[in-house]
Amino acid sequence: MRFTGVRHRYHPDGPAIVDGVDWAIPRGAIHCLLGRSGCGKTTLLKLAAGLLAPQEGSVRLGGAQLSGPGARIGFVFQAPTLLDWLSVRDNVLLPLSLKRRPDAADHAAADRLLALVGLGELAQRRPASLSGGQQSRVALARALVAEPELLLLDEPFAALDALTREELQDDLLALCAARGTTALFVTHDIAEAVYLGDRVAVMAAGRLVHDAPIALPRPRRAALRYEPGFAAACRALRAAMDETSAGQRSAV
Amino acid sequence: MRRSLPSLALLVALLLLWETWVRLAAVPTLILPPPSAVLATLWSEIASGRLWPHLAVTASEMLLGLGLGALIGLASGIALAKSPALDRLLRPYVLASQLVPKLALGPLFIIWFGFGMTPTVAITALICFFPLMETALTGLREVDPARRELFRMLGATRPQTLLRLELPAALPTIMAGLRVAVVLSLVGAVVGEFIGGRVGLGASIIAAQSVMDSSLIFALFIVITALGMALYEAVRVLERRVLRRFSKG
Numbered sequence: 001m002r003f004t005g006v007r008h009r010y011h012p013d014g015p016a017i018v019d020g021v022d023w024a025i026p027r028g029a030i031h032c033l034l035g036r037s038g039c040g041k042t043t044l045l046k047l048a049a050g051l052l053a054p055q056e057g058s059v060r061l062g063g064a065q066l067s068g069p070g071a072r073i074g075f076v077f078q079a080p081t082l083l084d085w086l087s088v089r090d091n092v093l094l095p096l097s098l099k100r101r102p103d104a105a106d107h108a109a110a111d112r113l114l115a116l117v118g119l120g121e122l123a124q125r126r127p128a129s130l131s132g133g134q135q136s137r138v139a140l141a142r143a144l145v146a147e148p149e150l151l152l153l154d155e156p157f158a159a160l161d162a163l164t165r166e167e168l169q170d171d172l173l174a175l176c177a178a179r180g181t182t183a184l185f186v187t188h189d190i191a192e193a194v195y196l197g198d199r200v201a202v203m204a205a206g207r208l209v210h211d212a213p214i215a216l217p218r219p220r221r222a223a224l225r226y227e228p229g230f231a232a233a234c235r236a237l238r239a240a241m242d243e244t245s246a247g248q249r250s251a252v
Numbered sequence: 253m254r255r256s257l258p259s260l261a262l263l264v265a266l267l268l269l270w271e272t273w274v275r276l277a278a279v280p281t282l283i284l285p286p287p288s289a290v291l292a293t294l295w296s297e298i299a300s301g302r303l304w305p306h307l308a309v310t311a312s313e314m315l316l317g318l319g320l321g322a323l324i325g326l327a328s329g330i331a332l333a334k335s336p337a338l339d340r341l342l343r344p345y346v347l348a349s350q351l352v353p354k355l356a357l358g359p360l361f362i363i364w365f366g367f368g369m370t371p372t373v374a375i376t377a378l379i380c381f382f383p384l385m386e387t388a389l390t391g392l393r394e395v396d397p398a399r400r401e402l403f404r405m406l407g408a409t410r411p412q413t414l415l416r417l418e419l420p421a422a423l424p425t426i427m428a429g430l431r432v433a434v435v436l437s438l439v440g441a442v443v444g445e446f447i448g449g450r451v452g453l454g455a456s457i458i459a460a461q462s463v464m465d466s467s468l469i470f471a472l473f474i475v476i477t478a479l480g481m482a483l484y485e486a487v488r489v490l491e492r493r494v495l496r497r498f499s500k501g
Contacts, residue, residue: 049405068407075405081398085420085498098408098416 001025001150001182005057006047017043018054019206025199027062027149030176030183032197034190034237036245040206041186045154048184049075061150071095074143074181076156080135082127088114088138089123095146106145113141117171133164137171144175151176151183157192166222169195173220190241194233195220202240210240285467294471303475309452310441311479313369317376318437318483322430325381329388329426330414339389350382354440358447372444372452379440380433387429391422420498427491434487438480453479 001024008018017040025031035041046052047059050066050073059066061073069075074095082091092110093102102110114120117137119130127135136156143151153172157165169192176183187193193200194214202210214233216224224230267287273279274286281289297303328346332339354375361371395418403413445454453476460468 051401051405069405070407073405075402077398077402079398081396081402083399083417083420095406098403098406098412 001048001184002060003044003048003057004060006044006054006059007056008043008047008052008054016206018047020057021206021208023201023208023211025182025184027182028180029198030173030185030196032185032187032193032200033203034187034193034200034241035203036188036241039203041203042154044203045152045184045186048150049073049152071099071146072149074146074148074151076139076143076151076153078155078158080127080132080139082135082138082142084126084128087124087126088119088130091127091138092141092145094142110141110145113144113175114138116175117141133160133168136160136164136168140168140172140175144179144181147179149182151181153183153185155187158187158189165192166195166225170222172196173218177219190234190237191225191230194230194237195225200237202237202244204241204244209244210237212236212240282464282466285470289467290470290474293465293467294474297468297471306451306453306456307475307479309369309449310445310454310476311483313372313376313441313444313452314437314479314483316369316373317440318380318433320373321377321380321437322384322433324377325384325429325433326388326426328381329385330392330419332385333389333392333418334410334414346382346385349378354378355443355447358444362448367448367450371448372441375444376437376440379436383429383432383436384426387425387432388422391425392418394425395421423498424495427487427494431484431487431491434484435480438476438483442476 003021003023006018006021007016009016019040021044023031033041033044043052047054048066050059050068050070082088083094086094089107089110090097092113093106096102096106111120111123114123117140119134119137119141122130122134127138130138139156143153157168160168172183172185173196175181183196185193185196194216197214199211199213201208216229216233270284271286271288274284285293328342332342332346357378358371358375361374365371365374399417399421400413403417408416441452442454442457445452446458449455449458453472457469457472460466460472
């Protein structure tokens with residue numbers, strides 16, 4: 001996944017929401033994008049998904065120009081956005097059932113994914129009877145069922161309690177590692193970005209203002225959160241974010 | 253059943269009060285017949301079989317008008333929701349078709365469609381069309397934008413988005429519109445018969461009025477109310493089934 005000089009504005013005369021972003025994500029890597037609300041990170045993610053076309057610059061996936069949303073990209077939204085009238089399994093199968101009638105292999109793939117996120121028993125239930133964390137897990141399984149090369153996640157765990165969020169982070173790492181999926185994870189939670197990312201970029205006012213690798217070993221486990229290296233990485237990112245917001249305030 | 257017991261008790265009490273008052277105050281039967289006389293008339297209508305053809309005609313007019321109006325209403329609601337340009341073009345006319353007093357169209361419809369069931373079915377359909385169109389339009393417009401974005405992300409076509417997202421999501425709203433339409437269809441059928449009917453419950457009321465038979469008019473009220481309640485309950489059952497299939501839980 002490669003962004004080159006990407007610039008986008010919603011109104012021709014309005015400000016550029018994404019303002020000259022250059023970024024490359026190597027295959028199989030997990031990159032996190034950190035930023036405060038309204039800094040343009042959701043717009044950048046929509047550009048990466050092909051939901052928006054950039055006015056300047058290019059977004060390429062595996063060398064080819066991105067021309068629109070497709071099966072190569074999985075997307076996890078801020079809310080689970082499950083369909084209330086379908087069973088959990090049918091929700092997971094939705095990306096496939098919109099293309100063709102799912103066959104036995106597809107059903108098996110959906111059940112395997114549900115088992116991986118610990119919901120194997122609940123495949124026949126309706127989403128409304130699941131907890132928030134379980135709904136997020138279903139959304140994650142749905143994004144992966146078509147075996148995308150790239151997974152885009154837009155603050156998917158922001159509404160969950162801290163413990164559930166950490167479980168889901170572990171689930172996500174395991175799923176991506178098992179399939180070699182490339183991921184771009186947008187969040188405003190510094191610890192989440194450090195725990196998940198091979199690399200973390202900080203975005204402010206449409207630009208990437210800071211970009212650093214996270215030199216923590218993989219596979220990462222919960223104990224990592226209490227190690228000095230983890231805290232140091234969080235502190236460094238916090239300093240970078242404080243610097244940009246101080247800069248913005250003085251500019252105003 | 254247990255919950256409807258107080259309602260039933262209230263009905264019995266009111267009927268007793270009515271009966272007593274009419275007898276004690278010697279109210280003329282033409283003005284207000286006692287419940288006992290109304291029930292006797294109702295029974296004789298049922299027993300003699302005079303009632304059934306009228307009931308069958310009114311029920312058919314209701315069902316045909318409701319079905320026709322609901323189908324056209326649903327289709328136009330979908331069309332207007334999908335095409336804002338069409339909505340802007342046709343909205344004033346749709347509104348005008350509802351604001352013109354539809355019953356005043358009755359005489360015109362008789363000229364167009366002749367006497368018999370057709371003009372009444374047309375009036376009923378015209379009345380039932382509106383709640384279905386409005387609720388379909390509202391329900392389809394109010395589909396969660398995040399779910400629309402999901403379907404766009406998954407590369408769904410417009411028909412797929414309509415059939416697999418928008419209609420299921422709008423179904424509870426549309427069913428509420430159908431319930432309103434059922435109630436209105438009875439008004440359409442009965443009042444349509446006032447104008448041009450020879451057979452039917454509404455036409456029977458006009459006939460009873462011409463011979464000053466108040467207790468027959470009251471007996472027909474009971475039949476009309478029962479018909480409405482039966483159809484309303486049928487729609488409720490349908491609604492529960494549909495919603496169980498297409499909603500949470």
